[in-house]
Amino acid sequence: PLVAGGAMGAACTRSVAEYDRSVNAPEPVVLNIYDVGTSGEVYMMNRMLRPLGAGAFHCGVQVFGKEWSYGDYAEGTGVFSCAPRKCEGHSYCESVDMGFTFVLEEDVLHALKDLESEWLGAEYDLLNRNCCHFCDAVLSELHVAGLPAWVTNLAEAGAVVAAGAQKINERRRSLSRMVSSSFKASVCCNCEVNAASTSKVELIPAHDVHAVGLRPRAGFEPGLVADPVWPDTFVELGSPRLRGGGLL
8 A cells, every 4th residue: 555654753763772582482573553644634544445455554563572664764774663553653553463473583683684774765665665565574584474465455556557657658758759760761852850850851843743742732723822732642643733844
């Protein structure tokens, strides 16, 4: 779904502390889910979309007493931590039990250190690289269940639409280039088109007019001011009107 990292408040930190715990006991893993932002509009929208399996959510992975997530920052890592269910800038919604991890806490912290360098704040993308994608990566490191589909459905749908729009624009530009190229290759009347798209037209003598198949515009009457002629590739080249070096 549509997901935003949001601004990190004073209660959040972007540094991973060093701990030493070697007890290989199962540790519960929880996915905390928030309505994006703090506006009532998003709350109401999510209440309508949630039964349909979608919504605009922020989320964080809770393990060993801290909640980890990812957001949009101009510099440095986008990974940050906060107290469980207390991420500032978003409205806590619900929690989902993801199972138990047997990964040692020190190994989890080392994995998060690595993720800090991989998930930079400047690389945050609302549709393709957001907090939900980061949480899914963390859950994978913990060897527990993956992110529920309803958390990401809206963002994935948006990404598909955006990718489709990009392909349409690429095909439109390709078609434009093709038409432009074809036009330059088939300019009539011996026109020469240079790179700046300016034309140089070579005048054609009247006695050669039959060679390009020209005919007078409808309503033309002889004896009046000369009327322009119009190309027609379907004019019979041997028409009596075009013989004798004139139009009539």
